[in-house]
Amino acid sequence: MKVIIGSDTKGFELKAYLVNFLSSEGYKVMDMTPDPNLNFVESARLVSEEVLKEEDNFGIVIDEYGAGSFMVANKIKGVVCAEVSDEHSARMTKEHNNANIISLGSGIVGKTLAKNVVMSFLNNNYSGGRHQIRVDMLNRLA
Amino acid sequence: MKVIIGSDTKGFELKAYLVNFLSSEGYKVMDMTPDPNLNFVESARLVSEEVLKEEDNFGIVIDEYGAGSFMVANKIKGVVCAEVSDEHSARMTKEHNNANIISLGSGIVGKTLAKNVVMSFLNNNYSGGRHQIRVDMLNRLA
Amino acid sequence: MKISIGCDHIVTDIKNHIVKYLEDKGHEVIDNGTYDNVRTHYPIYGKKTAKKVVNKEADLGIVICGTGVGITTSANKIKGIRAALVRDVSTAKYAKEELNANVIGIGGRITGIGLMEEIIDTFISTKYKETEENKELIKSIDDMIEDGSYVNDEHLFDDLLEKWDKGYYHD
């Protein structure tokens, strides 16, 4: 499993913090936006396309509010992107929606909360079962 | 009306950001913790005591989670401190609780949200009326 | 304003509260269901709610499920929809002002009613402020889906629902 991460200009600092944190936790992290001058359309696309290359990849897209990256990532077939700012949503969306990307707003969540939201996502698993019909429906769209 | 602000070490960066933002908006800001090495007991006390000097003062106390500062400030008679991370709470606590201090967690709220929470507080007014009996009760405590 | 709204069976009561809240404020609400607590599937209601918005039967859409993720994702996967999933007022304001978002998503088990009402009020009252830069970003988002005709396919999920009825999906 790889963590694929990217941000626009405003999300750059939070991205650097998470890259550092996740690497120190032993995760294999791929930073798709070493260039700090991208907009969120560019950064969210780069992350989404890389995430879709392997089934157990997990993506993080960051901009000031998380809203633009969410819109972009979720236009791509196969992506289920969760815009989250709390640990409970992070866990539930992994369990129920099989989300493969989360979107964070660097102006909305502080670093401690961002870190814990990401860990809440990574430490839980998709439940499958009845939830799979909804994911199959999502994959019919976009 | 003065904004009295202070933080412990971990909240120092967010405090600096808010001092700068509020000053640029024309508010009279008093930074009670130019020393970055205080703990939240020290910083929240300094802010609370200064806030109580004039009735229309408004305080902001910051540490990583906001929880420690909240506990400290609310031990002081006359302080109603609101630990908030959303704009609706900021508005409602000004209108209903006549809160005179808000507590922010620098690790929990991003800068954009922190700024908007503070403005939501500053832009609203206490409603008085039936709410005053509850504030009178709070002032019987501590 | 004309508001299209949808939810899943986990948060029907909350959706009903919001419908009444909006009607009391004078808005016209199209309630796309679900209407009870019988187990169903959020993409059905996300798609229905979004369809009214892209077909101009409604000005804006509101979608609610447990976390908001599933139903807001389904709405955003409709061509022409720019959906924001929020837990704060600031993001709702930004999404409308800068990205001309036309659907707002909220987690009914995440966000309380008071905060939800202020998020929705702000989303409705905020106006899009067009700039060259954000116009281009919006166009980029809208262009990502080439053929969006599936929004009008009423049978898009039929085979999946048939599999569901046959017990293919089980915990």
Next chain:
Amino acid sequence: MKISIGCDHIVTDIKNHIVKYLEDKGHEVIDNGTYDNVRTHYPIYGKKTAKKVVNKEADLGIVICGTGVGITTSANKIKGIRAALVRDVSTAKYAKEELNANVIGIGGRITGIGLMEEIIDTFISTKYKETEENKELIKSIDDMIEDGSYVNDEHLFDDLLEKWDKGYYHD
């Protein structure tokens, strides 16, 4: 565990949900009211809930009002109470682990039920990790109130309630 809980009249239904949630998990719950939706005053219930905790009749307290601010502030103004008002799981964990918080406050109109349950679960299951540093911080907090005997004064608010009944407080 033994949990003392209190709320104001705005969020009685939510308090009732949490009481059932906790009892289903095997906890013993002392419900300090309020018990209906008749207008009342949050400090009454914050004080009652806190009293059970400082008098060791309960291990922990939970207080809920609209934003959580009023009732959590009233609980924290009781000597021996360290109350945390949260909208996220991380702060609930920190407050217990580092500050040995004994009351958790939540805004019933701010935070949804699912997130609220996870906040409460985390608060209950997290253990205080004593260090020299946090022991000293906790002592500093506890020492701030010198005479906390008013917690046992059942008539502390009587004159204010009399003024209320006489219509002194009106919108």
